[in-house]
Each structure stands twice: as C-alpha cells, then as structure tokens.
Amino acid sequence: MSADKGKSPVLVMVEDLRVWFPAGKGPSTGRRGFIKAVDGITFSVHRGETLGLVGESGCGKTTTARAILKLLDPTEGRIRFDGVDLSTVSRRELRLIRRRMQPVFQDPFSSLNPKRTVERIVAEPLVIHRQGTTAERKARVSELLDTVGLPPDAAGRYPHAFSGGQRQRIAIARAMALQPDLIIADEPVSALDVSIRAQILNLLSDLQDQFHLTYLVIAHDLALVRQVTDRVGVMYLGKLVELRPTEDLYRAPLHPYTVALLSSAPIPDTQAEATRQRIVLEGDVPSPADPPTGCRFHTRCWLRQKLGDPDICSAEAPALAPVQDRGASGVVACHFPEAVEDSHERRETLVALTGSRASSPSEGTTP
Amino acid sequence: MTVGRLRRLEEAIVPTRLGTTLESLRPRTFLETYGLVVILMIVAAVAAAPLVAPDPLAQDLTSALAGPSGEHWLGTDNLGRDLWSRILYGGRVSLVIGVFVLLTAGAVGVLYGAVSGYAGGMVDAVMMRIVDIFLSFPSIMLALLISAALGPTVRNVIIAISAAWWPVYARLVRGQVIVVKEREFVTASRALGAGPIRNLFRTVLPNSFGVMKTIFVLDVGYAILAGSTLGFLGLGVSPPTPEWGYMIREALQYPTHWWFILSPGLALLLFVSAINFAGGIVTRSVYEVPGR
Numbered sequence: 001m002s003a004d005k006g007k008s009p010v011l012v013m014v015e016d017l018r019v020w021f022p023a024g025k026g027p028s029t030g031r032r033g034f035i036k037a038v039d040g041i042t043f044s045v046h047r048g049e050t051l052g053l054v055g056e057s058g059c060g061k062t063t064t065a066r067a068i069l070k071l072l073d074p075t076e077g078r079i080r081f082d083g084v085d086l087s088t089v090s091r092r093e094l095r096l097i098r099r100r101m102q103p104v105f106q107d108p109f110s111s112l113n114p115k116r117t118v119e120r121i122v123a124e125p126l127v128i129h130r131q132g133t134t135a136e137r138k139a140r141v142s143e144l145l146d147t148v149g150l151p152p153d154a155a156g157r158y159p160h161a162f163s164g165g166q167r168q169r170i171a172i173a174r175a176m177a178l179q180p181d182l183i184i185a186d187e188p189v190s191a192l193d194v195s196i197r198a199q200i201l202n203l204l205s206d207l208q209d210q211f212h213l214t215y216l217v218i219a220h221d222l223a224l225v226r227q228v229t230d231r232v233g234v235m236y237l238g239k240l241v242e243l244r245p246t247e248d249l250y251r252a253p254l255h256p257y258t259v260a261l262l263s264s265a266p267i268p269d270t271q272a273e274a275t276r277q278r279i280v281l282e283g284d285v286p287s288p289a290d291p292p293t294g295c296r297f298h299t300r301c302w303l304r305q306k307l308g309d310p311d312i313c314s315a316e317a318p319a320l321a322p323v324q325d326r327g328a329s330g331v332v333a334c335h336f337p338e339a340v341e342d343s344h345e346r347r348e349t350l351v352a353l354t355g356s357r358a359s360s361p362s363e364g365t366t367p
Numbered sequence: 368m369t370v371g372r373l374r375r376l377e378e379a380i381v382p383t384r385l386g387t388t389l390e391s392l393r394p395r396t397f398l399e400t401y402g403l404v405v406i407l408m409i410v411a412a413v414a415a416a417p418l419v420a421p422d423p424l425a426q427d428l429t430s431a432l433a434g435p436s437g438e439h440w441l442g443t444d445n446l447g448r449d450l451w452s453r454i455l456y457g458g459r460v461s462l463v464i465g466v467f468v469l470l471t472a473g474a475v476g477v478l479y480g481a482v483s484g485y486a487g488g489m490v491d492a493v494m495m496r497i498v499d500i501f502l503s504f505p506s507i508m509l510a511l512l513i514s515a516a517l518g519p520t521v522r523n524v525i526i527a528i529s530a531a532w533w534p535v536y537a538r539l540v541r542g543q544v545i546v547v548k549e550r551e552f553v554t555a556s557r558a559l560g561a562g563p564i565r566n567l568f569r570t571v572l573p574n575s576f577g578v579m580k581t582i583f584v585l586d587v588g589y590a591i592l593a594g595s596t597l598g599f600l601g602l603g604v605s606p607p608t609p610e611w612g613y614m615i616r617e618a619l620q621y622p623t624h625w626w627f628i629l630s631p632g633l634a635l636l637l638f639v640s641a642i643n644f645a646g647g648i649v650t651r652s653v654y655e656v657p658g659r
Contacts, residue, residue, distance in 0.1 A: 069558045085563075097559035110551040115573045125559045174559070 011214050012045040012068060013180055017077035019063050036288050037063040039238035040077070042320065044222055045182070050208065050215040052225040052246070054261070055235035060284060061218045064235075065186050068216065070094060070102055082181070092119070098308075099129050102175035106187035108165045108167030112159040118145070119155035125177045142289040144173040148203060165196035170205065179211065193360050201228055222265045224249055231330070232243055234258050237296040238288055240320060244330030251350070254323055254332040255338050256303040276352035279345055295335065391652035394645070402644030409638055413458040420452035423430070424608045432624050440628035446615065450630045453609035458634065460610045464525055464594035465587040471529035473583060476536025481575070483537065484544030485567045495541070496532040506531040510593060511602055519605035528593050532586075538583065543575035581650045586640035595635055611635050 012183045020034035038060040045051045066081055070086050079086045081097050089097065102125070105111035112121055117325040122144055123137045132140065142152050159167055168188065173182050187196040188204065205228060208215060219225050225232055233243040234257065236335040242255040253259045263279040281300045286292050292299045298313040308322055312335050320331040340346055394400040412419070429445035435442045441450035451526050483494035501509070514527035547553065556570045597603035598612025610657060611631040618628035 071554060071558055103558040105551050105552060105555055111555045113552045113574070115572060124556065128560045128565065227438050329517060348620065
C-alpha cells in the first residue's frame with residue numbers, strides 16, 4: 001500500500017471490517033436498527049511501523065482497536081494477525097496471539113486494578129500465560145519497571161500512589177511483559193497532563209527502537225500523531241477516508257475532511273492563529289445508525305458546496321483509491337481529490353500549519 | 368490542615384496490605400469503641416462459659432424462679448436453671464447462627480450473583496427471576512416454613528435463615544459486578560488473555576466487595592435476631608438447648624418475674640446494638656482507604 005513500508009511484512013491485515021451494534025427500534029421505521037460504528041474499513045499494519053488512526057470521537061477508531069484485540073467480534077470482514085484469521089481461531093490459538101498483541105489504554109486511572117500492587121499488575125500477563133517461576137517473574141517485573149523508568153520500590157505499591165504519567169508507565173510495562181510484537185495504544189496520552197505527554201511518547205518510541213515493536217496508535221490529536229507515526233489513517237463515521245504516509249498527509253492532504261481537521265488543529269504561532277481562516281464544518285456528525293448515502297462526508301463537505309453539489313457525492317460512495325498518479329503515495333476516498341489539491345482552502349490551511357506565510361508582509365518582522 | 372493531608376498521603380502509600388487494614392480498622396468514635404468492646408467482652412464470656420458458669424441444663428425445681436442472688440447471679444428460670452449460664456450458652460448458639468448464616472448465605476449469594484451479573488443476557492434474566500421468587504416471600508416467613516419442614520436443630524436454623532437471605536446478597540453482588548465488569552482494567556485483563564473465570568474471580572469480584580463488607584458485618588446482628596425470632600416463635604433451636612429467643616418466649620408466661628425476661632432481652636439488645644455500632648468501623652474503612 002505505502003511505498004516505503006511496503007518492504008516490511010504485514011503484521012495485521014484488516015479487510016472490510018464492519019462492527020455494528022444493535023440499537024433500539026427507530027422512532028419512524030419501528031424496525032431494529034444498527035449503530036454502524038465501523039462500516040467497511042481495510043488497512044494493514046506493517047512490522048516495525050507505527051500506524052496512527054485519527055478522527056473525531058465516534059468515528060470508530062476505538063472500536064477498530066477493540067476488534068483487533070478481539071474484545072469485540074466483527075459483524076463482517078476479517079482481521080488477520082500475522083496471517084492468522086482472528087474470526088476462526090480457537091481459544092488456545094487466541095491465547096497465543098494475545099501474547100503477541102498487548103493493549104495500552106487511554107485512562108491509566110481506570111486501566112489498572114486498584115486492588116493489586118504494581119508488581120502483580122505488571123506480572124499479570126506472565127501469570128495468565130504461565131511464564132516463568134515466581135522468582136523469575138519478580139526479576140522480570142523489576143527489569144520492566146527499570147525499562148519504563150520507574151523506581152524499583154514501585155513494585156510494592158498500589159496504583160493510587162502514582163501520578164497519571166507514572167501509571168501510564170506501569171500500563172506500558174505490563175504491555176511489554178510478554179515481549180509482544182504489536183502494541184495497540186488507544187489514546188495513550190490524552191488523559192495525561194500536557195507536560196507529561198512528551199515523556200510518554202519518547203518512552204514509546206525508545207521502546208520501539210529497542211524491542212522492534214509495531215504500534216497501532218489511536219488518537220484525536222493531530223500534532224501528536226504527526227510526531228509519532230509513520231502512516232496515518234483518517235476515519236470519519238466508520239469509514240477510512242484517507243491513509244497516507246504521515247508527512248504526505250500533513251504536507252498534501254487529499255481528502256476534504258483531512259483538510260478540515262488540519263485546519264482546526266491549533267498552531268503555536270498566536271498571530272497566525274488569530275488571522276488564519278478555519279474551515280468550519282456545518283452541522284453535527286450524522287448518526288452512525290443512519291449514515292448519509294454516497295460519500296459519508298457529503299452532508300458537511302465544504303468542497304461539495306464549492307463544486308455546486310455534484311450528484312455523485314450523494315449517490316456513490318467513493319472507494320479508497322491509490323494516489324500514485326498524483327505523485328504521492330497512499331490512498332484516499334474522494335471523488336474529487338484534484339479539486340482538494342487546487343483549493344485555496346487547502347493552501348490556506350497548509351500555510352497556517354507550516355507557519356511560513358510567504359505572501360504575508362509581516363513575515364520576518366514577527367518577534 | 369496541610370500537615371493532616373500530608374499524613375494521609377503517607378498513609379496512602381503504606382505498602383503492606385495488613386498495615387493499611389489495621390490502621391483503618393481502629394475505632395474512632397465513642398460508639399465504635401463501645402461496640403467493639405462489648406462484642407469482644409461477649410465473645411470472650413461466651414467462649415469461657417464452661418469456666419465461669421454452671422451447667423445450663425441442670426434443673427433445681429426447689430429454687431425455680433428465684434431472683435438474682437450470690438448463687439444465681441441473674442436468677443433462675445421456671446425449671447430452676449441458672450440464667451447466667453443459659454445466657455452464656457445461648458450466646459454460643461446465637462453467635463454460631465450469626466456467623467454461619469453469613470458464611471452460607473454469603474457464599475451462595477456472592478457466587479450466584481457474580482455468575483449472573485458477569486454472564487449477563489438471558490442467563491442473568493433467568494437467574495434474577497429466580498431470586499425475585501425468593502424475595503417475593505417475607506424472609507422470616509420463608510425461614511419459618513423451611514425451619515418447620517426441616518426440624519429444630521441449630522444446623523437447620525442456619526439453613527433456613529440462609530435460604531431466606533442469600534437472594535439479597537445475590538442481588539447486591541450482581542449489581543456491583545455489572546458495574547465493575549465494565550471498568551477498563553477488566554477489559555485490560557481480558558485483552559491480556561485472561562479467561563472468564565480468572566477475570567471474574569481474580570479481577571471483578573475483589574473489586575465488588577466494598578458495599579458487601581459493610582452489609583455483612585451489620586447482618587451478623589440481624590442473623591442473630593432472626594435466629595432468636597425463630598426461637599421465639601417456637602420454630603428455632605429445640606429446647607432444652609438454651610437460646611435467647613426461646614428463653615424470651617418462656618419468660619412471657621412469667622411476667623411478674625422480671626429477671627427472667629430481662630436477661631435474654633438485654634443480652635440480645637446489647638449484642639445486636641454493639642454489632643451495629645462497630646459496623647461503622649468497617650463502613651468507614653471501605654470508603655476511606657484508597658485502593659481498598
């Protein structure tokens with residue numbers, strides 16, 4: 001799919017994944033409906049890379065992560081982990097796979113059992129998977145605590161004695177205990193203080209270098225995603241709308257939704273922040289129980305309005321198509337990517353993001 | 368204020384479980400201290416009964432219904448049996464009933480409720496309707512019926528009261544389990560590879576006991592009361608085994624001999640109220656100590 005990471009083998013393959021939750025009866029139809037949290041997404045995670053999934057809350061990114069962890073069963077579609085189809089694995093095989101795929105959750109205040117000491121929390125995966133003797137586990141725990149930068153005496157304490165950042169370190173130590181191939185991190189730093197986030201991200205990237213980990217990182221913060229990922233998938237209403245190498249996505253977004261997201265990301269330059277033109281999406285995200293026909297984004301798309309409401313947007317769902325012919329890599333699902341490329345909205349957004357307002361007279365005199 | 372907060376924080380990171388527990392279990396108000404002391408005294412007296420009291424079954428009709436004296440500290444009953452002795456031995460019966468009802472009803476109720484809440488769906492619905500059937504009887508009625516059917520022994524009284532009580536625990540535990548099983552560390556444990564049994568018993572249940580602890584302690588008192596109620600109604604432990612409820616029933620026939628009804632009545636009141644007062648300690652320890 002992507003050019004540079006195409007060489008390394010695929011670790012996780014998600015094919016046409018759908019996760020629908022049964023919902024109550026619709027008020028008008030009276031029929032039992034479904035919340036289509038994830039509605040047909042396809043992507044792969046390559047060994048050694050960090051793939052980011054971004055989107056607004058409710059777009060299905062967490063559901064996707066949970067489906068890969070097999071905490072939920074897909075309604076349709078297939079997830080393969082290292083070639084093994086997760087929908088047909090036996091309990092025994094699933095145990096073996098779970099050893100190789102460990103989660104880090106968003107909120108370290110709720111993801112650690114408050115009644116266990118740190119030692120028992122970190123050792124839990126070892127106990128579940130019957131690894132080592134008690135003494136070996138103890139040694140492994142202190143090794144892990146050291147790896148994630150916690151003092152050795154942390155082992156005997158309970159989670160409530162730690163700060164958010166330290167707790168997330170504990171969660172990371174737990175995820176590392178079995179030396180997994182893949183770590184799925186669902187918003188790993190969004191519950192933490194801003195000052196702590198960089199530390200945790202650095203820790204994650206150090207661990208990746210040291211232990212050849214593969215990451216799937218779920219986030220809504222675009223700046224963070226840019227910092228840590230190799231490729232980024234943008235999700236909207238249960239669909240993947242764009243999946244590109246990180247720098248390509250940030251330098252040359254090809255989906256109107258991606259452009260809108262980038263345009264709403266805060267930028268450090270206060271003057272530019274004050275004068276920039278944001279793309280304001282109208283209305284709310286439609287309900288995933290009754291998604292719009294055609295392109296899911298068409299009801300809020302700024303580009304569609306500009307192009308004079310082409311019928312195709314509401315009639316036909318755009319497929320994820322490669323963007324190689326535009327001299328870029330990755331895939332995008334839009335009927336008019338070239339119109340995105342030519343739009344002044346995109347230009348404005350990118351200029352604001354990079355901070356180099358070439359045409360601005362104030363450039364160079366900014367204090 | 369600040370110093371107090373700091374001290375609390377230090378306590379919060381006390382690494383040993385036992386240390387934290389003991390600290391939190393220290394009585395802090397007068398009533399808690401009183402309750403704890405009374406309980407300890409009663410338990411000690413009841414345990415030492417053979418050493419400090421005569422045979423509770425020895426009849427002496429010549430000194431029947433005698434008032435308190437140097438020989439019979441609390442007087443005697445209608446058959447001339449020593450009331451002090453019968454109170455102490457009766458306390459043994461009450462204590463055994465209280466503790467074993469809690470263990471039996473607790474074990475059954477916790478297991479049932481935990482499975483029901485964790486399984487969810489249809490299993491839960493069916494299991495809870497069965498609980499509803501049990502709860503639709505007044506519990507004392509149910510206990511009476513079962514006790515009458517099984518016969519009047521200590522063991523059967525325990526079974527009868529437990530049968531009437533376990534549904535309350537089942538419901539409580541189920542509610543807690545449903546809340547706790549949605550918490551993220553349970554999901555985390557599942558994602559780490561823990562199976563349902565390990566997850567329920569090692570992760571969910573230990574975090575579902577907070578409210579239960581409080582109720583358990585208070586319920587020891589109510590179980591003793593329930594045992595006495597059965598005795599009072601004539602369907603409890605059979606005579607001549609001394610039992611407070613049955614003693615009160617007998618004493619009702621002799622309203623002019625005040626010491627006869629006063630002793631078991633007061634014993635019951637003292638014991639049950641002391642348990643209630645001391646129950647506050649457990650309640651506090653559950654809600655105050657972080658991580659408990």
